[in-house]
């Protein structure tokens with residue numbers, strides 16, 4: 001499953017015949033701020049492994065946690081409304097907008 005943004009990235013890569021061999025090249029073409037946080041040795045050759053956040057557009061590496069619609073609980077779906085997948089930071093933002101918080105059992109609860 002891929003987020004909405006990554007299909008556009010892959011589309012562009014195919015159309016413009018861009019071969020990406022290193023994280024520097026990914027940064028050059030897409031310039032996403034979090035690329036410096038990719039783990040050392042991260043292999044961008046397999047572009048299919050990349051995902052992007054639907055909200056901020058940052059590239060996420062496959063080892064980063066992302067929140068996916070339909071893969072968690074109903075509360076997550078409610079928070080994600082309109083997004084397929086978002087990064088941790090954007091999920092926190094969306095939670096606040098919808099008045100959700102984590103309880104001590106690590107469950108999402110809606111505050112009144």
Ligand SMILES: [Zn+2]
Nearest residue numbers: 053056087090
């Ligand atoms: Zn994001």
